Amino acid sequence: MSSVRKGIEKVEVGLKWDPSPLGSPSHDLDIIAATYTADAPYDSPVYLVHFDSRAPDGTITLNRDSQTGQGFGFDEVMTLELDRLAATYARVVVGVAIQPQEERKVFGDIPNTSVRIRHGYTDLAVSDLSGVSGYTAATVAEFTRDESGAWAFREVIRGFDADPTSFAALMGAAL
Numbered sequence: 001m002s003s004v005r006k007g008i009e010k011v012e013v014g015l016k017w018d019p020s021p022l023g024s025p026s027h028d029l030d031i032i033a034a035t036y037t038a039d040a041p042y043d044s045p046v047y048l049v050h051f052d053s054r055a056p057d058g059t060i061t062l063n064r065d066s067q068t069g070q071g072f073g074f075d076e077v078m079t080l081e082l083d084r085l086a087a088t089y090a091r092v093v094v095g096v097a098i099q100p101q102e103e104r105k106v107f108g109d110i111p112n113t114s115v116r117i118r119h120g121y122t123d124l125a126v127s128d129l130s131g132v133s134g135y136t137a138a139t140v141a142e143f144t145r146d147e148s149g150a151w152a153f154r155e156v157i158r159g160f161d162a163d164p165t166s167f168a169a170l171m172g173a174a175l
């Protein structure tokens with residue numbers, strides 16, 4: 001039996017972009033998710049999930065990682081099983097960061113960038129990140145758990161001029 005106010009249970013975050021021109025350094029974008037506890041929702045994240053890590057309990061996984069943007073459809077895909085997160089977690093922030101290279105790149109330099117956040121077959125948000133075209137990193141979503149345990153989604157497109165490591169420390173600030 002399901003409740004009337006079930007909330008969001010499982011979401012998929014997809015990221016795609018066009019590869020760099022032949023002979024140019026690859027564009028490498030990464031999805032990053034940060035988890036926060038109910039008693040410190042805007043403090044340092046308890047853990048991060050990105051290309052080099054996964055959630056300790058397996059609730060947030062990066063299913064596909066691309067370092068070039070080559071391929072069809074979404075090049076990077078992350079799954080967040082919010083309904084399986086321990087009750088101590090009350091907030092998850094998701095962002096995108098560009099891996100630094102010799103030449104500084106911002107979202108506006110990378111053609112056809114797109115982020116899609118999907119719950120089942122329903123798109124919760126789709127963005128081309130044009131609002132943060134001058135930045136190297138951006139938050140794209142915030143998921144929060146209410147007192148009843150139901151998860152809610154809020155699209156949060158906010159740009160940062162930071163490398164992925166610095167961005168991970170900044171992304172959870174009050175949005």
